[in-house]
Amino acid sequence: xxxxVTINGVKKVFNADPGEKLLDLLRRExxxxxxxxxxxxxxxxxxVIINGKLVNSCLIFAGQADGHTITTIEAIGTVNExxxxxxxxxxxxxxxxxxxxxxxxxxxxxxxxxxxxxxLTQIREALSGNLCRCTGYVKIENAVIRSAEKMRxx
Amino acid sequence: MKVKKYFRxxxxxxxxxxxxxxxxxxxxxxxxxxxxxKFPKVDTxxxxxxxxxxxxxxxxxxxxxxxxxTFTDLIEAKLSYCxxxxxxVSSHCGPITIRNIATIGGNVMAGYHWNDxxxxxxxxxxxxxxxxxxxxxxxxxxxxxANRSTYTGLLLTSIILxxxxxxxxxxxxxxxxxxxxxxxxxxxxxxxxxxxxxxxGSATVKPVRIMYSADDEFLKNTLLPxxxxxxxxxxxxxxxEFKEKIVISQYREWKEK
Numbered sequence: 001x002x003x004x005v006t007i008n009g010v011k012k013v014f015n016a017d018p019g020e021k022l023l024d025l026l027r028r029e030x031x032x033x034x035x036x037x038x039x040x041x042x043x044x045x046x047x048v049i050i051n052g053k054l055v056n057s058c059l060i061f062a063g064q065a066d067g068h069t070i071t072t073i074e075a076i077g078t079v080n081e082x083x084x085x086x087x088x089x090x091x092x093x094x095x096x097x098x099x100x101x102x103x104x105x106x107x108x109x110x111x112x113x114x115x116x117x118x119x120l121t122q123i124r125e126a127l128s129g130n131l132c133r134c135t136g137y138v139k140i141e142n143a144v145i146r147s148a149e150k151m152r153x154x
Numbered sequence: 155m156k157v158k159k160y161f162r163x164x165x166x167x168x169x170x171x172x173x174x175x176x177x178x179x180x181x182x183x184x185x186x187x188x189x190x191x192k193f194p195k196v197d198t199x200x201x202x203x204x205x206x207x208x209x210x211x212x213x214x215x216x217x218x219x220x221x222x223x224t225f226t227d228l229i230e231a232k233l234s235y236c237x238x239x240x241x242x243v244s245s246h247c248g249p250i251t252i253r254n255i256a257t258i259g260g261n262v263m264a265g266y267h268w269n270d271x272x273x274x275x276x277x278x279x280x281x282x283x284x285x286x287x288x289x290x291x292x293x294x295x296x297x298x299x300a301n302r303s304t305y306t307g308l309l310l311t312s313i314i315l316x317x318x319x320x321x322x323x324x325x326x327x328x329x330x331x332x333x334x335x336x337x338x339x340x341x342x343x344x345x346x347x348x349x350x351x352x353x354x355g356s357a358t359v360k361p362v363r364i365m366y367s368a369d370d371e372f373l374k375n376t377l378l379p380x381x382x383x384x385x386x387x388x389x390x391x392x393x394x395e396f397k398e399k400i401v402i403s404q405y406r407e408w409k410e411k
Contacts, residue, residue, distance in 0.1 A: 001160060017157075018157045018158060018159055018160035018199065019155065019156065019157025019158075019160070019199070021189065039190070040190045041186055041189075041190065041251065041252055044249075044251055047251060053226065053254040053255075054250060054251055054254060055251055055254050055255050056251045056252070056255075058189075059185050059186050059189045059190060059255065060185050060189065060255065061157075061160065061182065061185060061189060061199060061201070063160040063162065063199070063201060064182070064185060064201060064203065066162070107250075125250060126250060128249035128250050128251075128333070128334055129248075129249035129250050129251025129252065130251070
């Protein structure tokens, strides 16, 4: 079946099996920033943004995404020119193994697109679907606060 | 589940036709349940996102919620109905990544009675609107809870919250390990012209709704015996006796207020 999406600003048509999950489709098509963690919607490593909302791509059938707009981590900065959120995560030591980081960055992006000066409660709520087993969250929360400060001053 | 066919019908007629032609189908709302459970017999998915079941509207004081409304939609709607109880309860239905896709209709139909949704709907005496190729059926949520299997295969299109609780001042307490975890116990009180109604739920099959009476022995003679109907499970969130104690403390907190 054909899946027509706008992904990272580009209109594309993908072919998917009827039972294929969006995560599998994305990874097969080269969007490997979305990671397979739990496959049950608990960890958020597979998170992508669909129509402005953060969702777990492991819980979505590819067919559900047909006609929608998807943003993956590949659209948020590059290796040579990382996004301000990505740079700040590195500076704040909010990255260890890095497996959860794409989901964390996307969750932060959704939050900061909406709230320029989020409270700690709002930050925790925004990151509630993303688990990190390395850093213990304090540095991640600090990175979100610092990212917001930098983005406000830009 | 080996899915061989995936459909996204554009209207109810197409939905009914596809349902009839594919008896081993599963209805897909948000996907948080269907996508991770194993249904060995299911070979067809019918995705209902294009059926127009997304609206939230007020009609003569009643609130009509489309079955495909997500928990995030319910939070963002900021309904003043019953003191904002619907948004408040919805904010506990999983983390944000789940609330962004999980729908209230999918949650009810999947049998997620261990979530906060069913106790909420029971507390508010909600009506579930089903459709089939033979017509529309209005079902009180209490009847649905009592005979769930009767409604298998029907399409839940909307949920109606009655106007009589529009200005009610609710009391809502939940006890859980984290803000979005499955609740160990839920305690909701809403009032109408008859008085106060207590609803108790948990990680269990069936919440109960009890009419409160200002009787010194209410706890001993009414609430505690009725808690047996909840059938608290012995699980990682605690033993049934522990959960019962939590409900008693929630009841006392409400009484003090």
